[in-house]
Amino acid sequence: MSGGTGLRERKKRQTYRAISEAAIALFLEKGFDAVSVAEVAAAADVSKPTLFRYFPAKEDLALHRFADHEDEAARVVTAARAEGVPPLDALHRHFLDGLERRDPVTGLSDEAGVLAFHRLLYGTPSLVARLYAYQGRSEQALADALGAVGKPDTAGLAARLAAGQVVAVQRILAEENWRRIAGGESADDVAPDAVAAADLAFAQLRDGFPG
Template sequence: MEAPGLRERKKRRTREAIAEAAFALFRESGFDGVSVADIAAAAEVSKPTLFAYFPTKEDLVLRRFVDGGRGSALVVRERPPGTAALDALRRHFLDLLAERNPLTGLNDGAEAMTFHHLLYSTPALMAHLAGYMVDQERDLADALLASGEPSDEFTAHLVAAQVFSAQRILTYHNAQEIRGGRSADDVYPAAVARTETAFELLRSGSATSSRKS
């Protein structure tokens, strides 16, 4: 019987091989020009094996990046004592920018650029991502409510929606500049400035909402 560690390593290698094969094909032929059968053949796995790792074709694009991040709800739950939830989320996004994390749009590597090109040119991917983000938004609202920032369910959901909308717009602007030919290093100062502006607006709006609630 294999040790769990070895099984997990084999599963990770298979998952990575499938994702790499998919991205190579998507880069060459676009999302709609590649079938699941094409990807399975390129990765040398069966279609049932592929679907065991990636339940949908859209997951082949999204989960490689989206699943790799530390969720906003976890950032709120694990923030240092005395740190406001929005401050923790702001710091986390700034840290991701500094790391050139693809989730921020501020990455000019080949895979990240392929990811964003596919995402913004394929309605099915945007729709699939929206569904995933709704779940993440609910988790953030629950974390905010549990932390008491804010203290009522309606405002918690409103703030969570605003946070995810702000992050989506920040990511879009970063990715658009990269796709326009600028390097991540060149875009970084403006990306930081936009992030500071966005979270300052969120902070002031959240404070106003809390006073009125």
């Protein structure tokens, strides 16, 4: 039974990715607003009802890569953190590792496909708005994780405030990296400043506002 369930889940993930990749290819070719959901369904060889079972909104077709990262910060805090390492230090290290890997989520990638996707994303207001919804869910997942691993006084509002600050910092760092690379700089040129900015940002999270 478990083997069959695993196979079904793999097939669902394959279909999910295939639909999204077909959509992104069309969006990059024609522009997000110029492509209909029916065109995406036809390109992916699925029906519209099937497409909507996987992607409730058209914007979700372009943002599945971010959906895969929704609970990443929460997992860093709960599952990927070495014993004795404070949550903020683990999140800092994880972001630096992402910079080193040139993870597109950090904004520090100058691969042609990533640049094209980021231009599509940041040039489409409805996608930017939908991205904030993804980040809101990431924030909530992180708040839940911080509340679960912290002392009682870190639960509730304090955990939500901390999670909001972390998610905002990561977003601002990624947008700054993307802005510079979109302006013509290479990822290797931006990398030292990106690391320094991440160190500064997490230091401010740790120590509070300067001055």
